[in-house]
Amino acid sequence: MTDTAHRSDPANRSDRGEQTRAAIATAAQELFRERGYDKTTMRAVADRAGVSIGNAYYYFASKEHLVQAFYDQIQVEHAAAAQDALGGTDKFADRLRAVLITWVDVAESFHEFAGKFFKVAAEPTSPLSPFSSESKGAREASIGLFRQVVEGSDLKVPAVIRAELPELLWLLQMGVVLFWVHDSSDGQKRTRALVRQVVPLVDKLVRLSRLPGMRGVVGDITELIRSVRS
Amino acid sequence: MTDTAHRSDPANRSDRGEQTRAAIATAAQELFRERGYDKTTMRAVADRAGVSIGNAYYYFASKEHLVQAFYDQIQVEHAAAAQDALGGTDKFADRLRAVLITWVDVAESFHEFAGKFFKVAAEPTSPLSPFSSESKGAREASIGLFRQVVEGSDLKVPAVIRAELPELLWLLQMGVVLFWVHDSSDGQKRTRALVRQVVPLVDKLVRLSRLPGMRGVVGDITELIRSVRS
DNA sequence: GTCTATAACTAGATAGAC
DNA sequence: GTCTATCTAGTTATAGAC
Structure with a gap:
């Protein structure tokens, strides 16, 4: 296993990556509170975080992970x-x-x-x-x-x-x-x-x-x- | 309340309706056992029961209800x-x-x-x-x-x-x-x-x-x- | 290698015709 | 009661930028 680039290894997370991740998590929390879980779409989360859906999924494997x-x-x-x-x-x-x-x-x-x-x-x-x-x-x-x-x-x-x-x-x-x-x-x-x-x-x-x-x-x-x- | 035609009143369920309902329920149970809940699609259930998806939803409000x-x-x-x-x-x-x-x-x-x-x-x-x-x-x-x-x-x-x-x-x-x-x-x-x-x-x-x-x-x-x- | 985006896919659910 | 067509939203594939 030389998978040193795995995301769960903090040493390989860049600053920018961390910021994006945080933006997505924050957007999700806001929306969950505003509309509840079901009415919050991944598209809305990505939107508010200012990223694409695909990018949101790069950081969070599923909606549940949010x-x-x-x-x-x-x-x-x-x-x-x-x-x-x-x-x-x-x-x-x-x-x-x-x-x-x-x-x-x-x-x-x-x-x-x-x-x-x-x-x-x-x-x-x-x-x-x-x-x-x-x-x-x-x-x-x-x-x-x-x-x-x-x-x-x-x-x-x-x-x-x-x-x-x-x-x-x-x-x-x-x-x-x-x-x-x-x-x-x-x-x-x-x-x-x-x-x-x-x-x-x-x-x-x-x-x-x-x-x-x-x-x-x-x-x-x-x-x-x-x-x-x- | 003169809703005498409501489906939950057994007296008003036609024979044909009951048969369709049973066919859908049976198909669902078979498929759940064969492939599990997630891998069983409503399409597959309707298919095996020999009805359309729309018809399946006429009898069961959601997949969970199955x-x-x-x-x-x-x-x-x-x-x-x-x-x-x-x-x-x-x-x-x-x-x-x-x-x-x-x-x-x-x-x-x-x-x-x-x-x-x-x-x-x-x-x-x-x-x-x-x-x-x-x-x-x-x-x-x-x-x-x-x-x-x-x-x-x-x-x-x-x-x-x-x-x-x-x-x-x-x-x-x-x-x-x-x-x-x-x-x-x-x-x-x-x-x-x-x-x-x-x-x-x-x-x-x-x-x-x-x-x-x-x-x-x-x-x-x-x-x-x-x-x-x- | 790490990030990001677009397009497409899948399956639950609904609308509306017959 | 039953169907077909359509919508919606979670998820994935994949190409390309940094």
């Missing part, structure tokens, strides 16, 4: 906003709620075309799937956020749980996203209500894991996670 | 197969496992293009979404199956739980489907392993709900379900 820019943006904004929110408290429930609610805040402006976005991400073979190897970076960043939630908290739980909890909380977040996508209430207030209700429950459940009768269950769950991951 | 036939078929086959499997035992865990494994069996032949199928169903606005009002019938049939699992079993649990459990088990089934879609192992054996592992855990958790310390948690969960449903 969505990735959003994905990344939410991720980055959420990480920053959550970081702020985590500073205020060491109570586990407060920290968890802060991270989840912060996500809803950040994602709010994307909600209108989130359905299409989600549709794209739901396909297992899509690089946008939260379970895909292409999403590994974003996924691990997100899990890392929940690791912070746990580690900076006052939570006293068995070490096995402490280790597995971040991944479980990330799954919870995926569930919240699923609900959010289907939530047509004003300002996604039903999702916010769900978070406020589910957080104390999770807090209670996690703390209950210390009860003698729960040891077996905890073991089963960690075993389950381990085997699912392989 | 997928609905699969959806329904799995539903019906699963209900029948599960019915058989439920006859054998009154143990809750056995009954639950039977219903879940039966689904994996029935769905196996669809797995190859399940990704595309799932993608379509994942869009919140899609009539195929398991949460959509159009899917209400299928959803309730499925929940009914889990009601049978609970009611025909030896399970001794609080009435609140007994009432909410079928819907929760249906959600578990949705989780299994999610895993299954992403499961590329031979014969979906990883999904089968997941089911075999998760069923005893659910069984244990449900029975634990009788413990005094769990009463509060059970109340919280039922409250959560109620508010989410509204």
Whole structure:
């Protein structure tokens, strides 16, 4: 493999190329927000970016790939906003709620075309799937956020749980996203209500894991996670 | 409303119309299985059904609507197969496992293009979404199956739980489907392993709900379900 | 080699005649 | 109910400029 000229190698991307790429991505994001995914044509994107369709396809393999820019943006904004929110408290429930609610805040402006976005991400073979190897970076960043939630908290739980909890909380977040996508209430207030209700429950459940009768269950769950991951 | 000629009123569908509709649906199913969703064109479907494209669109509003036939078929086959499997035992865990494994069996032949199928169903606005009002019938049939699992079993649990459990088990089934879609192992054996592992855990958790310390948690969960449903 | 553009292709969907 | 003709938009082929 002497394919040193491959586009994914940053060393070979020229400045001009980067500018064009950025122009296309920006045009796409603007149009997606203005008209939604379906009503945004590749021709319109290329047009606004001041390039030809063919050129747009040189940088983005498909229309779906243009969505990735959003994905990344939410991720980055959420990480920053959550970081702020985590500073205020060491109570586990407060920290968890802060991270989840912060996500809803950040994602709010994307909600209108989130359905299409989600549709794209739901396909297992899509690089946008939260379970895909292409999403590994974003996924691990997100899990890392929940690791912070746990580690900076006052939570006293068995070490096995402490280790597995971040991944479980990330799954919870995926569930919240699923609900959010289907939530047509004003300002996604039903999702916010769900978070406020589910957080104390999770807090209670996690703390209950210390009860003698729960040891077996905890073991089963960690075993389950381990085997699912392989 | 004097729209007595509307197509959705079975009394007004002519025999010929029904035959054409069936021919199109059958052609689509054959082709989906032979080549997958993407490689099956509406032209090919119309062709095999011996009708024009325009005519195909008279009966099915979009290509996605042709997928609905699969959806329904799995539903019906699963209900029948599960019915058989439920006859054998009154143990809750056995009954639950039977219903879940039966689904994996029935769905196996669809797995190859399940990704595309799932993608379509994942869009919140899609009539195929398991949460959509159009899917209400299928959803309730499925929940009914889990009601049978609970009611025909030896399970001794609080009435609140007994009432909410079928819907929760249906959600578990949705989780299994999610895993299954992403499961590329031979014969979906990883999904089968997941089911075999998760069923005893659910069984244990449900029975634990009788413990005094769990009463509060059970109340919280039922409250959560109620508010989410509204 | 990296970029960019034009023309053409494909397939889902619609309009309108019969 | 059924057809043909047409439209639309994602995508690709390919030629050529920098």
